[in-house]
Each structure stands twice: as structure tokens, then as C-alpha cells.
Amino acid sequence: MEVLEGDFHPAPEPPAGLGEQAAQLWRDIVDAQELRSDELRVLEDACREVDLIERMHAELHAAPLVVRGSMGQDVANPLVQELRQHRALVARLLASLKLQDDDQEERDALARQQQARRAAGVRWRGSA
Template sequence: MELIQGADGLPEPRVELGARGYELWRAVLEDHELRTDELRVLEDACREADLIERLEEGMRGAPLVVNGSQGQPVANPIVQELRQHRALVSRLLAALKLSDAEQQERDAGRRSQQARKAAMTRWNRA
């Protein structure tokens, strides 16, 4: 997969994204450098974000309860679809294992403290 760099140096998505998808794309890539396989996962998450936006637009003004196949009241099927697509975006982004710089610093500090404590324990045994 050949990556095309934008004017700002960030990779451009291979497919056309809507506003919400492109916003997610840029937000992630401004803070993280991703491998090619990770870019594909991000692209999928962005496309899902665009689909969620379209589903949300479809729900505006629509009833939450509609008639089912036998005339019984049921939840609007779009509500279920929204829930499933939101969960998928969450799983896709979790698969990227993105962490912010502050979290990385806290983790590094915690590891450093643990290493220092272990070294002092070894030193005191000798």
C-alpha cells in the first residue's frame, strides 16, 4: 500500500472519508505514528465513524419505537445498528493500542521506580 503524504506530512487516507472520519484520521495521526497495517485499521474506524454519523442523521426526528413485523412496538432498528457500530469503532481503536504521551510518561516513571526498588533490594542483600 503506497502512502501519500499530505502537505502537513501526515499520511492521507486511501479512500475518501466524510467529515467525522477525516477528523478522526487527523486526530490520531497528529499524535501517533502508525505502521501500514495499523493505518488500515484506522481507516476502517474512520469509515465506521462516517457511517455512525449517517445513522445518527437518520435517527434525527425518527421515533425510538416503531411497529414490528406483527404490529407490536419494538425499538427502532437504527438504535441497535448505532450501538453495534459504536462498539466496532471502540474495538478498532483499542486494537491500535494508542496511548497518550502523558500515559507513556507515567508508565515509564512507574517502571523506573520499580527498577530502582529492585536494585536497592539486591544491593541491600549483598
């Protein structure tokens, strides 16, 4: 496909204030995909969640996994549950972008090609 002048849009830079891992996620996605403005907003939200996860992970790394609950009982550190919820949110946000998987596209094209060959073979053998 020929790229005409004006068709090329450079990948947008990561939003200001993103941490290293979040900025890398941004670059990896926008370099591989062309996203609409609403999708860029969802991606930014996912990247900000990644930053939050990194901060919580650092806090949890220095904290005990088991803490004292309101009744004096041992309970899991609340950050464990928070991390799980924020990781699930990142997964949902990224899934909502419906990013194309180049490998999946190639597998789908190969499967369609093989199906067409089988159909052609059936037609050819049927007309003989």
C-alpha cells in the same frame, strides 16, 4: 533523537470523502502516531464507520425511538441496535491499532523508576 534527512514522513491526508468528524479522527491519530500501511487501512475503516454512525445518528434523531414491529407490537427502532453495533466495531478497530498513550508511557516510566529506586534501597540497606 536526531531526525535525519529522509526519516521524516509527513502525516498522510485523510482519505477522500470522509466527513468532518471522521477526518478529524484521522488527523488526530496520524498526527500523534506513525502507522504502517495496514494500520492506515484499519484506521480508514474506522473513520468510514464513524461517517456511517453519524449518518445513522442523524436519521435516528429525526425518527421515533419506538416503531411498530412485524406483529404490530412496539419495538425499538432498528437503528438503535445498528448504532450500538457500529460503535462497538469502531472501538474494536481502534483497539486493534494498539495506539500509544503518551500519558500511559509516562506513568509506566515513572513506575519503573520508582521500582528501581526501591530495589536500589533494598540492596543498599542489605549491604550495610
